[in-house]
Amino acid sequence: MKKRTRVLALAVSSFLTLSAFSGCASKEPVNTSQGGAASSAASAGAPSKINIWCWDKSDSRAQMHSKFTEETGITVELTAVQSKDMTQKLQTTLASDGDMPDIAWLEATFRGKLLSLNIWEDISKAPYNFDKANVLDYLIPLETSEDGQYVGPECPSVAGLAYKRELAKQYLGTDDPKELEKLIPDWDSVIRVGKDVMAKSQGKVFMFSSLGAVGNMLKGQSTDPFIDGDKLNLKTSMKPILERLIELKKSGMVDVLDFDSPEEGASYAGNEHIFYPCANWSVEFTIKSNDKDGKNRWGFMLPPGGPFPWGGTVMGVPQKAVNKEAAVEYIKYFFGSEKGASLQRDFKGNFSPFKPLYANADFYSAKDEYFAGQDVLQAISQDILPNIKGVRLPSKYDQDINDAYNLVIKTINASKDGNVSADDMISKMEDDLVNKQPAITK
Amino acid sequence: MDPLVIIRLSEVIDMKKKYIPYTMIAPYFILYIAFGLFPIIFSLAISFTQWDGIGTATFIGLKNYIRTFTQDKFFYQSLGNTTLLLLVNTPIQISVGLLMATLLKDFFKKTRGAFQLINFLPYITTPVAIGIIFQLMFDWKSGVVNGLLNLFGIDSVYWLGNAWASRGVVVIMEIWKGFGYMMIMFLSGLSTIPEELYESSRIDGAKWRHSFAHITIPLLRPIFTFVIVTSVINGFKLFDEPQLLFSSTSQPIGGPDRAVMTVVMRFYETAFNGFEFGYGSALAYCLFIIIAIVSFFLFKFINRESDMA
Numbered sequence: 189m190k191k192r193t194r195v196l197a198l199a200v201s202s203f204l205t206l207s208a209f210s211g212c213a214s215k216e217p218v219n220t221s222q223g224g225a226a227s228s229a230a231s232a233g234a235p236s237k238i239n240i241w242c243w244d245k246s247d248s249r250a251q252m253h254s255k256f257t258e259e260t261g262i263t264v265e266l267t268a269v270q271s272k273d274m275t276q277k278l279q280t281t282l283a284s285d286g287d288m289p290d291i292a293w294l295e296a297t298f299r300g301k302l303l304s305l306n307i308w309e310d311i312s313k314a315p316y317n318f319d320k321a322n323v324l325d326y327l328i329p330l331e332t333s334e335d336g337q338y339v340g341p342e343c344p345s346v347a348g349l350a351y352k353r354e355l356a357k358q359y360l361g362t363d364d365p366k367e368l369e370k371l372i373p374d375w376d377s378v379i380r381v382g383k384d385v386m387a388k389s390q391g392k393v394f395m396f397s398s399l400g401a402v403g404n405m406l407k408g409q410s411t412d413p414f415i416d417g418d419k420l421n422l423k424t425s426m427k428p429i430l431e432r433l434i435e436l437k438k439s440g441m442v443d444v445l446d447f448d449s450p451e452e453g454a455s456y457a458g459n460e461h462i463f464y465p466c467a468n469w470s471v472e473f474t475i476k477s478n479d480k481d482g483k484n485r486w487g488f489m490l491p492p493g494g495p496f497p498w499g500g501t502v503m504g505v506p507q508k509a510v511n512k513e514a515a516v517e518y519i520k521y522f523f524g525s526e527k528g529a530s531l532q533r534d535f536k537g538n539f540s541p542f543k544p545l546y547a548n549a550d551f552y553s554a555k556d557e558y559f560a561g562q563d564v565l566q567a568i569s570q571d572i573l574p575n576i577k578g579v580r581l582p583s584k585y586d587q588d589i590n591d592a593y594n595l596v597i598k599t600i601n602a603s604k605d606g607n608v609s610a611d612d613m614i615s616k617m618e619d620d621l622v623n624k625q626p627a628i629t630k
Numbered sequence: 631m632d633p634l635v636i637i638r639l640s641e642v643i644d645m646k647k648k649y650i651p652y653t654m655i656a657p658y659f660i661l662y663i664a665f666g667l668f669p670i671i672f673s674l675a676i677s678f679t680q681w682d683g684i685g686t687a688t689f690i691g692l693k694n695y696i697r698t699f700t701q702d703k704f705f706y707q708s709l710g711n712t713t714l715l716l717l718v719n720t721p722i723q724i725s726v727g728l729l730m731a732t733l734l735k736d737f738f739k740k741t742r743g744a745f746q747l748i749n750f751l752p753y754i755t756t757p758v759a760i761g762i763i764f765q766l767m768f769d770w771k772s773g774v775v776n777g778l779l780n781l782f783g784i785d786s787v788y789w790l791g792n793a794w795a796s797r798g799v800v801v802i803m804e805i806w807k808g809f810g811y812m813m814i815m816f817l818s819g820l821s822t823i824p825e826e827l828y829e830s831s832r833i834d835g836a837k838w839r840h841s842f843a844h845i846t847i848p849l850l851r852p853i854f855t856f857v858i859v860t861s862v863i864n865g866f867k868l869f870d871e872p873q874l875l876f877s878s879t880s881q882p883i884g885g886p887d888r889a890v891m892t893v894v895m896r897f898y899e900t901a902f903n904g905f906e907f908g909y910g911s912a913l914a915y916c917l918f919i920i921i922a923i924v925s926f927f928l929f930k931f932i933n934r935e936s937d938m939a
Contacts, residue, residue, distance in 0.1 A: 194650055197654055198653055200654075201657050205657045205660050205661065209664070271879075272879055275902070276902040280683070280902075297879060301905070305682075305684060305905075306685075400880050444771060444788070445770075446769075446770075446790070446878075446881070447880040448879060448880040449878060450765070450769075451766075451769050451771055454772070588904075591882055594880055595882035597880075598881075598882055598885075598887075599887070601788070602792050602886065620888075623703045626701060
């Protein structure tokens with residue numbers, strides 16, 4: 189009896205200890221090839237599985253992946269990681285020598301920092317040989333690290349302007365996109381027209397919902413770097429943006445909502461705001477999800493100041509990934525072939541970076557009932573994409589700059605009638621950044 | 631046989647008899663060493679290095695600590711914010727908790743259970759939900775708080791866009807979340823005070839307020855010591871609520887003018903957003919030193935008070 193008690197005590201305590209440590213166990217690598225082997229698991233005929241860290245685990249993505257699996261034999265497992273948590277999750281996994289994903293999604297705001305880390309494969313090199321010559325030219329700098337390593341492609345994320353047709357007709361006299369483009373070709377005309385809208389609606393209808401929304405457009409429409417190496421360049425690059433935002437704040441035509449807040453989301457279904465910046469992904473993820481009864485309510489046009497890049501998510505293959513070659517197969521399929529581009533278009537409404545597709549004007553074409561039958565896909569592929577003037581190169585300080593920018597946007601928004609100066613805001617940003625990153629100089 | 635050998639042998643036999651209890655408590659110590667002690671020592675070691683969490687750590691001596699105290703304005707700002715929030719939160723939380731506990735004990739005997747549960751619920755509500763609830767409640771345009779103010783003819787306040795207003799929101803969040811816990815602590819203390827003391831004071835003509843001041847408060851001294859010390863320590867570790875209130879990508883870290891950036895938020899941002907594990911660890915140790923010093927003086931002060939009493 190005593191012996192049995194001792195054995196039981198030992199078993200229970202061992203079980204307790206071992207079960208607590210079980211989370212620390214790491215999986216046995218399935219394929220630890222460093223890239224020297226010529227054939228991928230898929231091409232060798234062996235079933236292969238890749239794990240992707242992403243923030244879209246929707247049914248439509250699963251359906252899209254099942255088509256890919258049918259063709260290649262590579263199964264895709266998705267692990268949900270929020271875009272803002274990706275940096276931390278990757279970093280802690282690396283620090284603890286945990287299991288890295290085969291592909292990680294690197295969102296635009298965090299891309300600069302993440303690309304600067306020497307943890308990614310250059311998939312344009314052997315043995316992967318992803319052909320970056322077929323990638324839309326403007327995207328390549330956004331996908332390349334500061335030391336020249338090509339990390340991976342992304343779907344083009346470009347934006348125009350969405351508007352509520354009823355409000356446009358009532359306050360601007362037309363809901364035709366071409367006429368609206370003529371009415372507000374630039375930001376000066378926005379201010380002029382906006383004042384009329386404010387007067388007509390007695391201040392109840394706003395041109396835009398938030399300063400952050402307008403700020404995103406203005407940032408995207410300029411290409412001057414915010415920082416050159418470690419030296420800040422805000423006076424040249426950020427000051428004109430802030431001056432314009434302060435001018436808009438003073439005019440009162442921009443509502444006081446916080447950008448990307450639940451309240452701004454709810455405003456899509458309301459009747460107080462006319463215009464919203466609209467990237468290709470906004471149609472599904474923002475407009476349709478926030479305005480459930482919005483059929484025929486929306487229109488799409490070229491924005492004042494021209495189209496601009498907005499967002500973008502690079503597909504990075506970590507050096508420590510287990511199934512790197514299968515991961516690159518996935519990337520080649522979805523980002524470097526017409527077949528994959530068709531699936532991305534049909535299941536996700538995404539655009540492909542695969543350059544040859546854009547020679548065919550009808551590849552991206554679909555009448556959209558939310559937009560009163562307007563062909564938004566074609567407008568983006570034929571009017572928006574070719575007119576992107578340039579991009580701001582990623583920097584490892586992007587996240588810090590974005591945070592300092594959010595800080596001054598708050599201040600401008602909180603100010604009474606825009607009673608702040610752009611110079612003060614620039615000083616505030618500079619002080620904030622120098623405090624946070626001692627390597628940065630003004 | 632040498633008596634020393636006999637003693638040692640008997641010790642070994644004794645140990646053999648006791649190995650079952652040792653085995654039973656071993657999991658706790660093994661897990662503590664692995665997940666408690668090791669991270670503490672490891673983070674102390676890396677606080678003397680420059681390390682991005684990926685490459686090799688470079689030993690830099692005390693440079694991280696020197697940077698904290700001589701260069702990092704955010705450290706002082708976050709320390710100031712944390713102290714301010716702590717100084718406002720703690721007395722209010724304790725007062726409200728004590729008041730609720732006494733009222734429930736004396737005036738709500740039949741419904742006490744239900745009120746206890748209601749008041750304790752915020753404490754066990756997930757901070758993410760609290761963050762969202764308060765974001766919606768204190769929204770500038772559509773929040774219910776501004777709606778109420780408007781009813782009384784008061785202009786809407788940009789709660790989450792103004793430095794002092796956002797501090798106010800965090801204070802309200804903290805009080806709402808924490809007073810239920812204080813109430814439970816005080817209720818447990820109140821249950822140890824003999825009812826006879828109250829009865830005899832009533833016979834002597836004491837009113838409720840007299841009993842409260844001369845019986846309840848002095849006899850709750852041990853509970854006061856516990857809640858004050860733990861509140862101060864937890865107050866210095868404040869993170870969840872202000873972080874979640876300003877958690878979306880378009881919100882600045884620490885709110886407007888970094889008004890609610892606490893020391894732990896600064897540490898978190900440095901280590902996990904800025905990839906400065908070494909400096910982040912140094913910040914964490916600086917916070918540890920501050921908490922240790924404050925706790926030491928707090929204990930001294932409370933002990934002196936009880937000695938005088």
